[in-house]
Amino acid sequence: MSNPVLVEVTRGNLVESRHRGTVIAVDGDGNTVFSLGDTDAAVFPRSACKAVQALPLVESGAADAYGFGAKALALACASHSGEPEHVALAAEMLAAAGCDVDALECGAHWSFDQKTLIGQARSIEAPSALHNNCSGKHAGFVCACCHWGTEVRGYVGYDHPIQQEIRGVMETLTGAILAHDNCGVDGCSIPTYAVPLKGLAHGFARMATGTGLAAERARASRRLIEACMAEPFYVAGTKRACTRMMKTAPGRIFAKTGAEGVFCAAIPDKGIAIALKCEDGTTRAAEAMVTATLARFFADEPEIHTALMAQANHSMRNWNGIHVGDVRVTEAFSA
Amino acid sequence: MSNPVLVEVTRGNLVESRHRGTVIAVDGDGNTVFSLGDTDAAVFPRSACKAVQALPLVESGAADAYGFGAKALALACASHSGEPEHVALAAEMLAAAGCDVDALECGAHWSFDQKTLIGQARSIEAPSALHNNCSGKHAGFVCACCHWGTEVRGYVGYDHPIQQEIRGVMETLTGAILAHDNCGVDGCSIPTYAVPLKGLAHGFARMATGTGLAAERARASRRLIEACMAEPFYVAGTKRACTRMMKTAPGRIFAKTGAEGVFCAAIPDKGIAIALKCEDGTTRAAEAMVTATLARFFADEPEIHTALMAQANHSMRNWNGIHVGDVRVTEAFSA
Numbered sequence: 001m002s003n004p005v006l007v008e009v010t011r012g013n014l015v016e017s018r019h020r021g022t023v024i025a026v027d028g029d030g031n032t033v034f035s036l037g038d039t040d041a042a043v044f045p046r047s048a049c050k051a052v053q054a055l056p057l058v059e060s061g062a063a064d065a066y067g068f069g070a071k072a073l074a075l076a077c078a079s080h081s082g083e084p085e086h087v088a089l090a091a092e093m094l095a096a097a098g099c100d101v102d103a104l105e106c107g108a109h110w111s112f113d114q115k116t117l118i119g120q121a122r123s124i125e126a127p128s129a130l131h132n133n134c135s136g137k138h139a140g141f142v143c144a145c146c147h148w149g150t151e152v153r154g155y156v157g158y159d160h161p162i163q164q165e166i167r168g169v170m171e172t173l174t175g176a177i178l179a180h181d182n183c184g185v186d187g188c189s190i191p192t193y194a195v196p197l198k199g200l201a202h203g204f205a206r207m208a209t210g211t212g213l214a215a216e217r218a219r220a221s222r223r224l225i226e227a228c229m230a231e232p233f234y235v236a237g238t239k240r241a242c243t244r245m246m247k248t249a250p251g252r253i254f255a256k257t258g259a260e261g262v263f264c265a266a267i268p269d270k271g272i273a274i275a276l277k278c279e280d281g282t283t284r285a286a287e288a289m290v291t292a293t294l295a296r297f298f299a300d301e302p303e304i305h306t307a308l309m310a311q312a313n314h315s316m317r318n319w320n321g322i323h324v325g326d327v328r329v330t331e332a333f334s335a
Numbered sequence: 336m337s338n339p340v341l342v343e344v345t346r347g348n349l350v351e352s353r354h355r356g357t358v359i360a361v362d363g364d365g366n367t368v369f370s371l372g373d374t375d376a377a378v379f380p381r382s383a384c385k386a387v388q389a390l391p392l393v394e395s396g397a398a399d400a401y402g403f404g405a406k407a408l409a410l411a412c413a414s415h416s417g418e419p420e421h422v423a424l425a426a427e428m429l430a431a432a433g434c435d436v437d438a439l440e441c442g443a444h445w446s447f448d449q450k451t452l453i454g455q456a457r458s459i460e461a462p463s464a465l466h467n468n469c470s471g472k473h474a475g476f477v478c479a480c481c482h483w484g485t486e487v488r489g490y491v492g493y494d495h496p497i498q499q500e501i502r503g504v505m506e507t508l509t510g511a512i513l514a515h516d517n518c519g520v521d522g523c524s525i526p527t528y529a530v531p532l533k534g535l536a537h538g539f540a541r542m543a544t545g546t547g548l549a550a551e552r553a554r555a556s557r558r559l560i561e562a563c564m565a566e567p568f569y570v571a572g573t574k575r576a577c578t579r580m581m582k583t584a585p586g587r588i589f590a591k592t593g594a595e596g597v598f599c600a601a602i603p604d605k606g607i608a609i610a611l612k613c614e615d616g617t618t619r620a621a622e623a624m625v626t627a628t629l630a631r632f633f634a635d636e637p638e639i640h641t642a643l644m645a646q647a648n649h650s651m652r653n654w655n656g657i658h659v660g661d662v663r664v665t666e667a668f669s670a
Contacts, residue, residue: 002337009595009616012519015528016379017595017616020355044351107654110453114445121456132654184347184660187653194349234598260344280615281352282343318522319442319467325519 003037003266004332007278007285009316011325019285021261022197023276023293028211030202033272034296036332039201042176042194043277044184048258050137051077051224052173052203053190057140058164058220062147066096073227079257081237082111082120082131089234090130093139097146104129105156106138106188113237134188141190156189163191163234170195172217173203185237187259197275198266204273208254208266225254225268240313243288245294248307253278257283263290270297284327288312292329337374339667342613342620344651346660354620356596357532358611358628363546365537368607369631371667374536377529378612379519381508384595385472386412386559387508387527387538389502392475393555397482401431408562409569410471414592416572417446417455418468424569428474432481439464439563440491441473441523448572469523471569474524491524498526505530507552508538522594532610535599539608543589543601560589560603576622576646580629583642588629592618598625605632619662623647627664 007019022037032039045052051150054076057063063073072093084266094100108127111117120127129135138155145152157163158180167178176182176195186192195203205211208225210218211228228235232246235256245255245265255265261278263286278285288311295308313328317324342354344483344544357372367374374459380387389411398408400592415421429435446452455462464470473490476497480487485496492498493515502513511517511530521527530538540546543560545553563570567581570591575631580590580600590600600622609628613620623646648663 005595011379011527012529013516014377014379014519016519016529017614019615042349044346044349061538062340107657109654110449114452117449118445118456121453181348184349185653185657189653189655189657189661192346194347194351261535279352280354280617280620282615282617286617317523318520319444320440320524322524 003279005330006332007288007327007329009284009325009327015323019282020279021277021285021289022279023196023274023289024201025053025293025297026198026201026205028205028271029130030198030205032083032198034293039197042182042196043200043248043262044194044260045191045200045264045275046186046238046258046260046262047079047134048256048262048264048275049170049200049203050079050169050256051207051228051254053137053141053166054224055115055169055217055220056144056162058223059216060144060147062097062143065147066093066143068093068096070227070230071234072136074223074231077224077228077256078136078235079133080136080234081113081114081116082127082133083113083237085334086136086234086237087130090135090139093136094142097143099142099146099152101128101130103142103152104132104135104138106132106134108132112158113240116274117127132188138188158183158191167191167193170203173206174199174320175202196225197277201273204264204266204275208268208273209271222268225266226251228256229254236307244311245291245308249298249313255290255294257286261286263287265290267294267297272297288327288329296333338614340370340665341396341667342623342662342664343621344660344662350518351660354617355614356612356620356624357614358609358624359533359536360607360609360628360632361533361536361540363540363544363606365533365540367533369628374532377517377531378535378597379527379595380527380535380599380610381521381527381593381595381597382414382469383591383597383610384505384535384538385414385591386563386589388472388501389475389507389559390504390552390555391479392499393558394551395479395482397432397478400482401428401478403428403431403480405562405565406569407471408559409566411475412559412563412591413469413471413570414468415569416448416451416575417462417468418451418572420449421471421569421572422465425470425474428471429477432478434477434481434487436463436465438477438487439467439470439473441467441469443467448575451572467523473523493518493526502526502528505538508541509534510537532612536608536610537597539601539610540606543603543608544606557603560601561586563591564589579646580626580643583646584639590625590629592621596621598622600625600629602629602632607632623662623664627668631668
């Protein structure tokens with residue numbers, strides 16, 4: 001079965017490019033409330049599941065021991081742009097545990113955001129691991145290990161206690177069995193596990209609603225999701241899609257992107273969560289899909305619905321500011 | 336009909352993302368020698384047809400009048416990276432016609448190449464139109480207009496003589512009828528026309544072989560294609576795919592990328608040309624498709640075949656240099 005075309009990119013009067021994908025929205029019991037395409041297929045959630053990976057930081061007591069507020073918890077769930085505030089906060093998190101940049105095993109890269117990259121090029125010789133978009137997540141791993149009294153070194157390894165813990169959390173939340181055969185290595189070197197899209201959505205619905213979770217996990221989940229919704233700049237950055245979506249309905253929308261066209265999102269007060277994958281891995285399409293799916297659940301709140309659909313369907317301008325085409329979701333979303 | 340999956344991106348043991356597309360290779364008479372997917376569908380060639388758009392520069396006599404060698408002709412066909420050599424040559428081309436950067440109507444943007452962008456950020460306040468990846472093409476337009484004695488201003492417009500001339504050339508080469516209904520505006524503000532993929536390939540096969548072309552056009556076509564093959568750095572830049580492909584078999588492969596996953600290529604000594612479009616517009620997949628297609632025609636030259644297939648199928652490494660997955664063409668190319 002081919003997955004349906006969910007996003008079209010137009011130029012002039014014609015469709016220039018097409019993006020296929022799979023989308024699912026479920027409630028806290030795992031009931032499907034909306035779906036498109038083959039949602040049983042396994043996808044690597046990549047960075048879209050960073051909030052899951054941040055649970056040990058909270059559940060271990062490390063976040064409290066080190067006095068982390070919403071900004072630090074949001075950064076632990078972030079794919080940030082490496083803006084100065086992100087870099088400084090990652091360093092502060094490490095310092096709280098008596099560590100520094102040398103503890104990070106995520107590797108270094110320049111910012112993906114052009115404006116931030118230009119600022120970096122003009123102010124530093126080369127980026128450090130603190131500038132890596134995953135530095136907050138990795139700082140969270142380091143802090144959890146320090147608080148446990150576990151050896152930090154090698155924390156990105158499949159058999160390290162923090163990765164074993166995360167694997168168990170992922171299994172509980174998604175219902176998937178995770179092992180080497182569905183494991184890959186992520187951009188920042190930690191394990192990433194392919195799970196059925198439906199299970200991924202159910203995991204986030206459990207986190208957003210607490211349904212079926214032990215009290216401690218429900219509290220930690222809610223705390224992380226609320227931290228992201230409260231500090232959306234620290235989850236992504238200036239002009240980034242995740243940040244913009246969460247600002248559209250403050251305190252009500254959680255949204256997190258992952259590489260290769262994945263998105264996880266939740267609307268806690270409506271008790272639903274969303275997971276999706278653009279088949280070809282393109283971010284512009286995944287962003288359109290998630291905003292159009294979120295909008296479905298705000299049909300009775302026109303201001304939010306309109307704002308989300310304006311993010312799903314938007315015009316493209318060229319270097320001279322001329323309107324050349326549009327990104328738009330297809331009729332599949334009208335079903 | 337769905338177009339077939341032509342490229343897969345793996346992670347661990349699993350396929351993470353999939354790219355569909357259409358590919359066609361034709362000879363100078365327009366006979367199909369290889370095809371995948373719906374090759375009658377119209378695609379915007381975008382920058383992949385810059386060599387076509389450069390024909391007036393040569394046919395008008397401007398290239399000779401201004402003393403342009405292979406480097407300038409290659410730059411007129413280029414989507415360059417804005418490296419210092421590209422920028423300087425675009426300025427020289429304009430100066431030869433008594434113009435400067437102010438004549439360019441392409442708009443300005445920072446380099447798409449990270450290393451070049453970092454160099455630009457450290458040496459200039461902001462990019463000019465000379466840094467635009469299309470500045471060589473636009474300098475060619477300006478030079479053709481100056482040599483004709485035509486008003487330069489407004490040269491990006493649909494009704495300007497240079498765009499009328501290009502429209503006629505495109506119609507002759509591709510066999511398509513072009514007008515407002517299949518016209519869009521390109522990133523650099525000139526018209527771009529959607530043409531059936533097969534016609535696009537035939538246009539490049541005509542350019543590469545001269546078959547069916549008037550003697551002057553055949554000469555101009557051959558001169559542009561040979562200039563690109565002789566100076567591949569000026570068609571793209573350091574570490575760019577077009578440059579690398581053309582260096583793989585010097586003087587024998589012409590290859591030019593276009594935005595939204597298009598590629599046009601030719602092997603003049605084998606009398607064939609290739610056009611392709613990745614359905615979702617992704618460059619990584621279009622690059623794999625074109626190198627795998629080119630490789631088919633070098634089956635009896637193992638060194639070139641191997642080098643091209645190594646560009647089609649290649650590993651991906653993360654920030655720590657760890658092998659995380661591969662980009663690979665599918666069995667569709669084995670047919």
